[in-house]
Amino acid sequence: MNGPLDPKQAAAQHRQKRARRTRTIRRGVATLGTSLVIAFSVSVAQRPAGTTETVTVASTSTTSSATSTGVTTVEQPSTETTQPSDTTTTQPEQLVTSQS
């Protein structure tokens, strides 16, 4: 029959058990994190270059006549997704300006 543990031994056993549990949890979190990173990388790699994930607005075609002045006429909007050309940053939210 096991006798009562010395309080110091009991505390040490408790610490060991807790450390084992923490290591297990950390391994699990690391595995999950790695999986997410891989999944995200794959999804980004499969996305056509130069596109962003969330921005969906009317496309804008320009006329050639006014381009030299920096003013371009925006033709009838369509439902196509834009292909941003000058930035690869993924912005965290869609922003829209409207009459205030």
Next chain:
Amino acid sequence: MKTISKTPALETRDFGSLGGRVRISVADQFVSRKLSGAEAIVRQVHSNLSRFEPHSELSHLNANPRPEVPISPLMARFLEDVVLAARTSGGLVDATCLDAVERAGYRESIDFAEQEAAPAGSFSSILPRHPAAPDGKAGWAQVEVDAGQGLVRRPSTLRFDSGGLGKGLAADLVAEALAETEYFSIDCGGDLRFGGVAAGPARIAVASPDREGRPVAELTVPSGFAVATSGITRRVLSGEDGQQGHHLIDPGTGLPAFTGIIQVSAVAPTAVEAEVRAKAALLVGPDSAAEWLEFGGAFVLDDGQAKEVRPVETASPLQ
């Protein structure tokens, strides 16, 4: 530039203030506290600068018969912006046209969100188009702000309208408070400013002058910058003479401006400057509008045609 992939999740707060909806988003540590602080700033601006609140500092100032009036630091900054807006726009963006705004029918707070937008072209049938002009009396030039002493000296008959400049100021104050966060954005009824230490340039859609229409353009805006949109189709008023109008006044005539442009969006380093540029571009009309959009922007003519203006390298802030 850092990416923001490791920042905390974006949190957003949406509330009514400044005569419309305000939306603030932040990604950072202690985000709830920062959102609360930002909301408090906006509510303070509304409390001090709303002309529709009878006990606001602005209402008291407008009613004060003395030529010299003590003012708060917030009011001092607003009045400095009023003078800057008028001076840099040659008197076109004139926040002392409150009498004319009220004659146009904007005497009380109106919920324009439920109102149907005026169709493009509807205004040009009422009055001929012409560029706006400054008010020859230039009351704004007689405003002297002493921020150090907390005083303003102005003709006691001069009354101020906070309008878009107040919204721009609110956005700028929030931006100053949140500048060190990973990412932030503030939308004051359609006027935007965004930034943060991890933010890159953003693509911002320009909403159609019609409420239901698709965006008419998309602007690339540097981090820390602002975009403001002014227009005449979403705040349709009925004037004292029964004439249909809107709130953007031609200071030269004291009547709603009809220049051939119904909406302008302007990019600028601050939201106040974006407001000034957008209003000035609308007021000068189609031939000169692009000159006010040095940092980029877009405008819509009254036949519905949209034009995008690219930024120029030599663009510099108004001062």
